[in-house]
Amino acid sequence: MSLAWQQTDDLPVQTAATIGSGPHRLSADVVVVGSGAGGAVMAYELAREGRSVIVLEAGPFVPSSRFTERYPQMMERLYQDRGGQRNEDGDLLVLQGSCVGGSTVVNAAAAFRTPEYVLRDWREKFGLSDMTSEALDPWFTQVEQRLSVHVNAPHEINQNNQVIMRGCDKLGVSWRPLARNIKNCALTGFCLAGCASDRKQSMLVTYLPWAMHHGAQVIADTRVERIRHKNGKATGVVATTIDPKTGRKVADVEVEAKLVVVAAGAVQSPLLLTRSGLTGQSGQVGRNFACHPSVGILADFDEEIFGWRGATLGAYCDEWDHPDRGGFILEFAMAGADFMAAFSPGIADKHLEFMGRLKNVAGMISLIHDENAGVITTNDRGEKAIRYRVTQKDRETIRTVIKRSAEIYFAAGANKVFVPTYAPTVIEDVKDIDRIVDALDLGPGTIGMTSYHPQGTCRMGANPQNSVVGPDGQFHGVERLYVADASLFPTSIMVNPQMTVYALSSKIAHGINEQGSELFGN
Amino acid sequence: MSADSTPPQPLPNHLRATRRAVIAGGAAATATLSLPACTSGSKGDSAKLPHIGDDLAVVEQIVDTLLAIDEGSPFVPIEKTDTMANIDRLFATLPDHVRSDLSKGLTLFNLAAIVLGWYFRPFTALDRADRIAYARRWETGNKTQQGLLFALKQIVYVSYWREEITWGPIQYDGPVTRRLGIARQGLTPLPETTVEGAAK
Ligand SMILES: Cc1cc2nc3c(=O)[nH]c(=O)nc-3n(C[C@H](O)[C@H](O)[C@H](O)COP(=O)(O)OP(=O)(O)OC[C@H]3O[C@@H](n4cnc5c(N)ncnc54)[C@H](O)[C@@H]3O)c2cc1C
Numbered sequence: 035m036s037l038a039w040q041q042t043d044d045l046p047v048q049t050a051a052t053i054g055s056g057p058h059r060l061s062a063d064v065v066v067v068g069s070g071a072g073g074a075v076m077a078y079e080l081a082r083e084g085r086s087v088i089v090l091e092a093g094p095f096v097p098s099s100r101f102t103e104r105y106p107q108m109m110e111r112l113y114q115d116r117g118g119q120r121n122e123d124g125d126l127l128v129l130q131g132s133c134v135g136g137s138t139v140v141n142a143a144a145a146f147r148t149p150e151y152v153l154r155d156w157r158e159k160f161g162l163s164d165m166t167s168e169a170l171d172p173w174f175t176q177v178e179q180r181l182s183v184h185v186n187a188p189h190e191i192n193q194n195n196q197v198i199m200r201g202c203d204k205l206g207v208s209w210r211p212l213a214r215n216i217k218n219c220a221l222t223g224f225c226l227a228g229c230a231s232d233r234k235q236s237m238l239v240t241y242l243p244w245a246m247h248h249g250a251q252v253i254a255d256t257r258v259e260r261i262r263h264k265n266g267k268a269t270g271v272v273a274t275t276i277d278p279k280t281g282r283k284v285a286d287v288e289v290e291a292k293l294v295v296v297a298a299g300a301v302q303s304p305l306l307l308t309r310s311g312l313t314g315q316s317g318q319v320g321r322n323f324a325c326h327p328s329v330g331i332l333a334d335f336d337e338e339i340f341g342w343r344g345a346t347l348g349a350y351c352d353e354w355d356h357p358d359r360g361g362f363i364l365e366f367a368m369a370g371a372d373f374m375a376a377f378s379p380g381i382a383d384k385h386l387e388f389m390g391r392l393k394n395v396a397g398m399i400s401l402i403h404d405e406n407a408g409v410i411t412t413n414d415r416g417e418k419a420i421r422y423r424v425t426q427k428d429r430e431t432i433r434t435v436i437k438r439s440a441e442i443y444f445a446a447g448a449n450k451v452f453v454p455t456y457a458p459t460v461i462e463d464v465k466d467i468d469r470i471v472d473a474l475d476l477g478p479g480t481i482g483m484t485s486y487h488p489q490g491t492c493r494m495g496a497n498p499q500n501s502v503v504g505p506d507g508q509f510h511g512v513e514r515l516y517v518a519d520a521s522l523f524p525t526s527i528m529v530n531p532q533m534t535v536y537a538l539s540s541k542i543a544h545g546i547n548e549q550g551s552e553l554f555g556n
Numbered sequence: 557m558s559a560d561s562t563p564p565q566p567l568p569n570h571l572r573a574t575r576r577a578v579i580a581g582g583a584a585a586t587a588t589l590s591l592p593a594c595t596s597g598s599k600g601d602s603a604k605l606p607h608i609g610d611d612l613a614v615v616e617q618i619v620d621t622l623l624a625i626d627e628g629s630p631f632v633p634i635e636k637t638d639t640m641a642n643i644d645r646l647f648a649t650l651p652d653h654v655r656s657d658l659s660k661g662l663t664l665f666n667l668a669a670i671v672l673g674w675y676f677r678p679f680t681a682l683d684r685a686d687r688i689a690y691a692r693r694w695e696t697g698n699k700t701q702q703g704l705l706f707a708l709k710q711i712v713y714v715s716y717w718r719e720e721i722t723w724g725p726i727q728y729d730g731p732v733t734r735r736l737g738i739a740r741q742g743l744t745p746l747p748e749t750t751v752e753g754a755a756k
Contacts, residue, residue: 040742098740103731106718116649124703172753180747220738230733232741243743343729371728375717376710381695382624382688385713386631393727415653456702457695479699482706540754 037247042097042238045246047134049095050255050277056285062088062251063554065271065291067258067306069093070136071535072519073297074237074245075177079543081248085554088251088289089242090271092298093132094278095254096139098238101228105373108227112140119301121408121420126327127484128420130299134254135238137299138532141486142225142347143214143234144365145183146529147174148537151356160524161496162505173537173544181215181235183533190219192344195366197335197396199349201446207438208353212365214345215532225346226369256287261294261310261515268294268515292554293514293546297539300488300521304410305418307492307502307509315498315511322493323408324526325485326401327424329432330377332452333396333443340393341368351398354438361403361528362435364442368397377482379458388452396443399484400435403528404428406490424483429476436474440467454482487531492521494538507542514553518542605640607647611659614666615643617680621687622712630725637722642715661704665694 039045064080066073069091081087096111109117114132121128131137148170156162177183191199191211202209215235225234232239242252256275261268270290277284296303304320313319347367354360368374371392378388388395408422424432440451444464453459453474461470474480494517495501498510503522509515518539520531527534546553608615619639625631634640647655669679669690679690694705716722723730732738 036745037743041740042743045743101733103733104718106714124707172751176749176751176754179749179751182744217744218741220733222732222738224731224733230731230740231738232743235744239742240744244746247746340727340729370730371723371726372714372718375713378709378713381622381691381705381709385622385709386625386629389717389726390630456699456706457697479703544754 037243039243041099042232043099045095045097045243045252047095048251048253050275050284053253053256053275053285053287056275056287058285058287059290060088060287061270061290062086063291064088064293064295065090065289066295066297067271068136068296068298068302068519069134069242069252070131070237070297070299070519071138071532072539073136073295074138074241075536075539076295076297076518076543077245077250077252078241078248079540080546081245081250083547083550086249087245088253088291089245090256090258090273090287090289091134091136091252091254092257092302093134093136093254095134095252096228098228098230098232101224101230103222103224103227103230105227105370108140112228114301119420121422122413123423123478125479125481125483126325126420126422127482128301128325128488129484129486130301130488134252135236135242138236139228139238140226141236141532142367142530143216144347144350144530145178145181145213145215145533148527148534149355149529152525152527156494156524160494160501162494162524163496164505170537170541173540174533177533177536177540178215181240181536182217183213183215185213186211186345186348190214190221190345191348192221192223192341193339194341194344194368194396195348197337197339197446198366198398198442201442201444202351202353204445205442207351207442209349209351211349212347214347216345219345221344223342223344223346223370226373253287255284258298258306259309261296261306261312263310263312263512263515266511267513268509270294293516295516295518296492297517297519299519300491301410301418301420303517303519303521304491305412308412312509312512312515314502314509316500316502318493318500318502320410320491322406322490322524323410323420323422323488324404324406324490324523325408325422326487326526326528327404327428327432327483327485328399328401329435329454329481329483330397330399331436331439331443331454332377332379333440333446333448334391334450334452335394335396335446335448337447338393339368339396341395341397342370351442354434355528357403360431360434360438362431363401363528364398364435364439365401366396366398368395377454379452379454379460384458396446396448398439400432400439401487401528401530402428402431402435404526406493406525410491423478432476432481433471433474436471437467440464440471456480456482487520489520489523489526489531492517493524494522495524506545507538516542516546605644607644607655608640611662613680614662616640617687618662618665618691618708619643619712619716621684621691622709623716624684624688632719632722632725634716637716637719639712639716639719642718643711646711646715665704665708
């Protein structure tokens, strides 16, 4: 059966401009909070089984015809807090999408399954006995097929990657082409600003339209303020529709539902639960925040690289991809000048020299298997607070990351390597790496880090005393309330998380569908 | 007086920028990545830059210092861009308390030049070479100084390089999809398969 719509512009998404002043009292079998990786999959899987589904999305509806490939503009339109979400110390930029399709609209499309050593931890420490690679295989396979996940072909690996792979080869360090959820990649390099030609298989062009085909209603610009619950059962949500242009309230929206699914992402989900008085028996809501704090290491080469041209992500280094071998991966990526300018080392002549040679600069980022050391809470002004400081152990992993990256760069022929410390650190000779990097402080407020992967704040587990939701995704102690997003992860997973979110959400949806009439009474 | 030979010194306590000012700078910095498109004129006119307001003199000098584009350089002069207007629009988006903390940070940055390095003049009264030397002291100074300078760099650099006119000298291509006529693929058809084991 084909869809009734061709383009994202055609999708009948309600927005602040169309919803009318309300108040709107709606009812459905299921209300889903958030339209990103977890929410979109859930909406489709339940709608396909004939459930009436309403998806409420706090961010705007931005069809891909309005993706301008200008990073500053798109960060304002598509990202949480206009791309300015930070931890309390200010040294960690926490990037999340906030738009119809959530972070999947702005992600870089790397597609990994959950590593087996992570699943083993989840089984052994959190009683998630059915989280084996084999048991999850059908969920991964299904979503991989649907989202055209494939290992990058040679033409999808750009010059930035080729240069770094050359360094890896010289050192005998292992690298692999990445798998990505992309169909006919146009090699424009603008994944992080939204794919203007719909090649990236984000939720905006896949699961959300499919859910709408089966009758799901998607309402954008609408932030869920509270979850309603009574006698240990969730009964619906209370939301506000805000005009994104003026910031003014347009309407109150209430949805009465037999099931509430929270999929607002790992920062917002715990805040919503806490606002709703749902702090759980374990006291773990909002705790155990992890985020793969990433440092971007850049290097200057004689040759012209034009790293922003071609697919955003091509290959990665898997040499240290297990905690016993380091616990990090390196992904090879650059972006456009209006993004990279923010990461420029030095000032004045040093800055201009760097920008003048940007076409000769290669880039890679690290993802580490970080400890669940953070808390999402509110400060004394009542605002969201991300309290996350890299632990001593993780700081040492970051030190190793810097050393290994620099070695790879010099093996590839780099002239110098730039470390993103606030006080500029430039390494000009391979012999200096250990001396310079060992001397770096790397404590809070010394190095600029970015998280693309917040997770872990509503951890899943069998024991209500140390986890927030059960193995079936249901909130411990509250019936008809489910969580289906990256906040479920009991520990950090080191690799890019979207596929794990899709698989978990598919599995949870399956469990809900299995209960069928028991839950929905029809 | 030049400060080049004097090693970096910590700021006196009463002049030390507060941690909140630094965080305010950080918030402002990342918000810089997300300014609305702007069309208005650029520099020097406080009526046109109402959100920079009283900080105009120090912000102008910071922009000049951090970019330091000389006449005849291949880079596009600041006044030919909307850098100042972009910063103004950024400041307009900041919550009041963040804007106020940032203003305190800017004031401290300006006045600390009097004692730091013994310039005996505020930052705005220094010549460009001294301003650059002073900014470098912050860049490598204590954590608070480094944090604020890092934030200022982000504000200035993104506000300048977001301007299309600046891309030519560095051969940055900018947006490509429309220029190259790449077709939109549109919505992905409904999936036909349900994998065994994932079926109901
Ligand atoms: C720049 C970037 C690059 C990335 N690259 C990759 C990659 O290459 N590979 C990979 O695997 N992963 C990547 N990720 C991460 C991946 O996209 C996320 O892990 C995944 O999308 C998380 O899914 P989620 O459902 O938890 O949240 P999201 O997809 O973030 O969706 C949450 C949605 O909920 C909405 N929301 C929040 N609060 C409310 C509320 N109160 N009411 C209503 N709606 C609300 C938000 O606006 C948002 O749209 C990247 C992320 C970013 C930001």
